[in-house]
Amino acid sequence: GENVEQHPSTLSVQEGDSAVIKCTYSDSASNYFPWYKQELGKRPQLIIDIRSNVGEKKDQRIAVTLNKTAKHFSLHITETQPEDSAVYFCAALGPSLKLSFGAGTTVTVRA
Amino acid sequence: EAQVTQNPRYLITVTGKKLTVTCSQNMNHEYMSWYRQDPGLGLRQIYYSMNVEVTDKGDVPEGYKVSRKEKRNFPLILESPSPNQISLYFCASSTYSDRGLDGYTFGSGTRLTVV
Numbered sequence: 326g327e328n329v330e331q332h333p334s335t336l337s338v339q340e341g342d343s344a345v346i347k348c349t350y351s352d353s354a355s356n357y358f359p360w361y362k363q364e365l366g367k368r369p370q371l372i373i374d375i376r377s378n379v380g381e382k383k384d385q386r387i388a389v390t391l392n393k394t395a396k397h398f399s400l401h402i403t404e405t406q407p408e409d410s411a412v413y414f415c416a417a418l419g420p421s422l423k424l425s426f427g428a429g430t431t432v433t434v435r436a
Numbered sequence: 437e438a439q440v441t442q443n444p445r446y447l448i449t450v451t452g453k454k455l456t457v458t459c460s461q462n463m464n465h466e467y468m469s470w471y472r473q474d475p476g477l478g479l480r481q482i483y484y485s486m487n488v489e490v491t492d493k494g495d496v497p498e499g500y501k502v503s504r505k506e507k508r509n510f511p512l513i514l515e516s517p518s519p520n521q522i523s524l525y526f527c528a529s530s531t532y533s534d535r536g537l538d539g540y541t542f543g544s545g546t547r548l549t550v551v
Contacts, residue, residue: 326495331478357536368526368542369479376536414478418536422467422486423494428478 327352327419331427339435344402346430348415351396357418358391358398363429364411372413373400405434438463442527442543449517449550457512457546459527467530467537468510469494470502472523473545479526485510486532517550524548 328351338344350358359374375382375389375398382389386405391398402409415427440461449455461468469484471494481494485504499521501513510529514521524547530540 334476359537359540368544370542371540374536416479421492422532422537423481423484423492424469424537424540425481425495426471426479428476 327355327417327423327425329415329417329425329427331415331430333430334428335431335433337433337435338405340405340407342405344400344405344409344432344434346400346413346415346432347397348399348417348427349395349397350417350425352417352419353393353396354420355417356420358389359416359418359424360387360389360400361414361416361426362411363414369414402432405432407434407436410434438541440527440529440541440543442525442546445544445546447546447548449548451518451550452516455514455517457514457525457527457548459510459512459529459543460508461510461529461541462508463529463531463539463541464507465529465531465539465541466507467532468504469528470500470510470512471526471528472496472521473526474523482512482525514548517548519550522548522550 356377361369363369388401470482471479483502527543530537
């Protein structure tokens with residue numbers, strides 16, 4: 326089955342700096358890669374996703390890149406703000422429609 | 437309002453006493469899924485369903501059962517709860533196509549304690 330690894334597990338950045346989270350996946354047939362943000366005590370919420378026919382996608386301060394050859398994808402947050410502090414999860418959807426998640430990255434933005 | 441509704445939010449039970457956590461969505465989604473969230477392990481899929489009467493095992497199905505008799509409901513059943521099932525549980529639903537999932541929405545979560 327699909328195995329998703331996420332790094333780093335914790336990330337502390339100064340407000341205004343960029344944050345990068347990286348994920349690798351094992352199943353080359355996976356074709357959909359969403360990212361979720363989970364604030365303390367709340368449910369995960371989709372912030373951006375990318376499909377296998379695209380290499381990069383951007384939405385304001387958030388961007389995701391996908392390298393299918395290397396089987397890795399990354400989340401980039403620019404100009405970080407205190408409200409970006411949360412746990413972020415990457416995920417990969419395999420051909421059987423099983424969605425597998427990484428273990429999560431706790432991002433702390435220092436004021 | 438489009439949503440995924442889970443009940444209850446908090447559940448305390450005793451070892452071995454059967455329980456059901458309900459999940460309902462009002463978005464006519466084909467795809468529904470259950471996850472458990474544990475510190476350091478992220479979200480692990482328990483079971484998922486691509487449509488009525490179609491269910492498949494996720495990564496950690498042991499000790500759980502599900503059913504999908506209606507499109508909107510996907511209950512999670514613990515026949516004999518044990519302490520290793522103490523966790524935060526999320527239900528989620530989505531439409532899907534050959535392009536992947538679309539509109540993946542999580543419920544508000546159910547925190548289960550087994551004593």
